[in-house]
Amino acid sequence: MTSPNLRKYNDTFPILGNGNYIDISSVLVGDITLEDDVSIWPLVAARGDVNTITIGARTNVQDGTVLHVTRRSTQNPNGNPLIIGADVTIGHKCMLHGCTLGDRILVGMGAIIMDGAIIENDVFIGAGSLVPPNKTLLSGYLYVGNPVKQVRKLKDSELHFLKQSAINYINLKNDYLAQ
Ligand SMILES: CC(C)(COP(=O)(O)OP(=O)(O)OC[C@H]1O[C@@H](n2cnc3c(N)ncnc32)[C@H](O)[C@@H]1OP(=O)(O)O)[C@@H](O)C(=O)NCCC(=O)NCCS
Numbered sequence: 003m004t005s006p007n008l009r010k011y012n013d014t015f016p017i018l019g020n021g022n023y024i025d026i027s028s029v030l031v032g033d034i035t036l037e038d039d040v041s042i043w044p045l046v047a048a049r050g051d052v053n054t055i056t057i058g059a060r061t062n063v064q065d066g067t068v069l070h071v072t073r074r075s076t077q078n079p080n081g082n083p084l085i086i087g088a089d090v091t092i093g094h095k096c097m098l099h100g101c102t103l104g105d106r107i108l109v110g111m112g113a114i115i116m117d118g119a120i121i122e123n124d125v126f127i128g129a130g131s132l133v134p135p136n137k138t139l140l141s142g143y144l145y146v147g148n149p150v151k152q153v154r155k156l157k158d159s160e161l162h163f164l165k166q167s168a169i170n171y172i173n174l175k176n177d178y179l180a181q
């Protein structure tokens with residue numbers, strides 16, 4: 003699939019997997035890799051210009067979310083790429099900047115995750131939370147607030163929901179692809 007919302011930067015261009023859904027109103031620029039079954043919903047802005055963005059299989063990036071990265075410098079030789087794992091749900095209007103997310107994570111609506119933050123597998127981040135630079139969120143916990151604080155261990159139903167949410171969005175994007 004190529005369309006005007008997939009854009010080149012220097013010699014880099016988004017690389018797509020199989021079964022991706024990319025809403026026509028979203029913009030993906032430069033060095034971005036999408037694995038299979040990723041969905042990108044309306045008005046997402048993803049800019050892989052001064053570093054790389056990778057999005058793992060079956061992850062959904064919901065409406066109005068902004069994805070960006072930090073350039074390499076002498077103080078920070080690798081810069082901060084944005085690395086998002088598999089089966090991640092990124093809610094509406096989030097901001098993910100130069101951070102690393104594992105698998106099966108829910109990023110609540112409007113959350114902000116800053117450079118160098120690491121979110122381990124199976125984490126739930128409440129709506130409107132702010133994850134400060136270089137902070138690590140541990141696997142299996144709910145975090146909320148600005149700045150985020152660990153609230154409690156996730157319940158079994160919430161751990162299950164992390165997987166179910168990804169499945170729901172795969173089904174939804176398949177509906178959209180079939181229209
Ligand atoms: C955090 C969340 C998971 C609820 O967790 P919970 O343990 O069931 O929390 P409760 O609803 O019982 O509320 C417990 C307390 O946390 C507060 N709270 C709930 N969500 C909060 C949030 N996102 N940020 C800060 N505080 C929050 C409540 O006001 C309540 O405070 P109180 O004890 O002073 O009254 C939920 O509110 C949330 O943010 N979900 C994210 C949903 C989302 O964005 N999905 C993606 C879109 S598809």
